[in-house]
Amino acid sequence: MSDRGWGQVQRLCERVFEAIDWSLLGDVYFHDDGEQHWRGRLPQVIELGVGLGERLSAFTRRGGASLWAGAGVAELPAMLGEVLVNGREVVAANLIEVECEELNRALAAVVPDVALRYRAIDAAAAAAERRFDHLGCISLFTDPERWPMLSGVSYGRIAPVQLDVEAFVAERDRAVALADALLGAVELPGVLTTTAEEVGWFLDRAAPRGIEVEAQDELVETAVVGDPVGFLLLRNTR
Secondary structure, three states: OOOOOHHHHHHHHHHHHHHOOHHHHHHHHOOOOHHHHHHHHHHHHHHHHHHHHHHHOOOOOOOOEEEEEOOOOOOHHHHHHHHHOOOOEEEEEOOOHHHHHHHHHHHHHHOOOOOOOEEOOOHHHHHOOOOEEEEEEOOOOOOOOOOHHHHHHHOOOOOHHHOOHHHHHHHHHHHHHHHHHHHOOEEEEEEEEEEHHHHHHHHHHHHHHOEEEEEEEEEEOOOOOOOOEEEEEEEEOO
C-alpha cells in the first residue's frame, strides 16, 4: 500500500463500511431502525473519525501502542490511521462479541494485511497484558447498557429522588477500579483521549498514582455519542 496518508485511510474506511452488515450492527446500537440510523451517520462517522485520528497523531509517537477501551464503529477511522499512517500498534477492546466479529469480518475482507482487529475482552484485562502510551476511552463510563446508573446521573435522566443508591455505589466502585486499571497500563509520558464527562474518573485516580494531567484546549466533535472529545497529556510527578 504505497499511499498511507489520511486520504487513503478515509477511502479504506469507506470500503470497510460498505462491507459491514448494518442491519446487524443497527440492532446492537439502536432499538429501532438501526440500519437507517447508521446509513445516515456514516459520512460523518468517517469524516470526524479521520479528523480525530489526525489530531491524535500530534500527541502520539510513531511506533507506540494504543489501547482503545470500548472501541466500536466510531473509533475505527482513528485506529486504522494509527496503524497505517503512524505505524502504531492498536488494541481495540470491546465487550460485545457480535460487534467484534462483524467488524473483524469486514476488516479482513477489505484490509486483510492490516494489523487491526477488535478483541472481545474487558478493557481492564487488556490493560493488564502490556503497557500503552495512549488510552482511548470515549463514552466508556456513560454507556447506558453497561452503566445505567452512572449514565443516567451524568446526563440528568435520573432525578436524585429516583436514585438507587446501592446500585449507583456498586457501579461507581466498578468504574473507579476500571479507571485505575487503565491508568496503571499507561507508559509515561502518555496521552488519554476521552470526553469531558469522563475526565473526573481519571483525575480521581491520577493523583494517587503520581500522574500529572494537562488538558489540551482543543475539543474534537464526535459523530455517534455526540460528546466532544479532548486530549489529556499524562506525566510522571514522582
